[in-house]
Amino acid sequence: MQAEQITDPATHHGEGPIWDGAARRLMWVDLLRGDVLSMAPGVGTIERLHVSEVAACIVPRTMGGWVVATERSFAVLDEDGVIDTLADLWSDATIRMNDGACDPQGRFFCGSMAYDAAARKGALYRLDPDRSVRVVRSGVTNSNGIDWSPDGKAAYYIDSATHRVDVCSADLELTHPFLHVSAELGMPDGLTVDADGGIWVALWGGGAVHRYTAEGTLDTVVRLPVRQPTSCVFGGDDLNTLFITTSALDLEDPEPEAGAIFAVQPGVRGLPTRAYAG
Numbered sequence: 001m002q003a004e005q006i007t008d009p010a011t012h013h014g015e016g017p018i019w020d021g022a023a024r025r026l027m028w029v030d031l032l033r034g035d036v037l038s039m040a041p042g043v044g045t046i047e048r049l050h051v052s053e054v055a056a057c058i059v060p061r062t063m064g065g066w067v068v069a070t071e072r073s074f075a076v077l078d079e080d081g082v083i084d085t086l087a088d089l090w091s092d093a094t095i096r097m098n099d100g101a102c103d104p105q106g107r108f109f110c111g112s113m114a115y116d117a118a119a120r121k122g123a124l125y126r127l128d129p130d131r132s133v134r135v136v137r138s139g140v141t142n143s144n145g146i147d148w149s150p151d152g153k154a155a156y157y158i159d160s161a162t163h164r165v166d167v168c169s170a171d172l173e174l175t176h177p178f179l180h181v182s183a184e185l186g187m188p189d190g191l192t193v194d195a196d197g198g199i200w201v202a203l204w205g206g207g208a209v210h211r212y213t214a215e216g217t218l219d220t221v222v223r224l225p226v227r228q229p230t231s232c233v234f235g236g237d238d239l240n241t242l243f244i245t246t247s248a249l250d251l252e253d254p255e256p257e258a259g260a261i262f263a264v265q266p267g268v269r270g271l272p273t274r275a276y277a278g
Contacts, residue, residue, distance in 0.1 A: 106277025111143020190231020234270020
């Protein structure tokens with residue numbers, strides 16, 4: 001299965017796609033430029049808003065607007081573009097936020113990593129609806145994709161350095177290995193879960209997105225003409241289009257399409273993007 005390029009390479013390090021069903025728009029980030037991008041599929045016009053030095057990922061809010069993970073904290077973004085930045089969670093300038101998502105209770109889980117990917121420097125945080133923050137897990141290296149099973153009883157989580165996808169309790173407190181991705185296939189990055197319980201994993205360096213069944217069996221491969229897909233999400237009015245973000249970060253021989261959005265209709269539907277309840 002081959003993904004189709006649907007935008008120009010609008011980002012240097014595209015990440016964190018979501019489908020905002022209320023706005024009927026795809027949203028994603030240009031992570032190291034600190035920008036949030038949005039687009040109505042089929043229209044072709046991309047809107048861009050600068051939020052902070054880093055915009056690691058974005059989730060919608062149930063009361064309107066969005067929450068963005070910034071370099072060392074979170075920022076609430078309203079529909080008029082007004083930004084309310086919360087206090088920094090740490091002072092170490094070598095660490096930044098990376099990927100995240102909301103659970104069925106509307107809590108925003110987001111993990112961090114070292115800029116140089118130094119081992120065990122990151123952590124997984126949870127922003128609760130009252131805007132308090134707690135550390136869920138420490139000692140991770142490259143906290144990456146998170147999503148929940150359709151019934152909300154289990155979570156899937158990637159620390160990319162492990163080359164694993166782990167299956168966790170819904171609160172991500174308990175975890176055990178679910179599947180291993182060999183280095184020849186790439187490094188697991190972002191992920192999304194479809195309505196049938198399949199887990200779609202973007203493979204950094206592998207030029208592909210893989211779907212695994214709930215039993216851990218590989219059953220679908222989506223190919224891309226670029227090496228660094230970063231994450232994916234289902235969107236469109238029927239949630240039947242898989243949108244894939246890509247990156248040109250650190251490429252020694254740049255690819256013309258790197259940084260573009262790609263899309264494919266793989267024959268299954270996704271789940272609505274869960275919103276932050278605060």
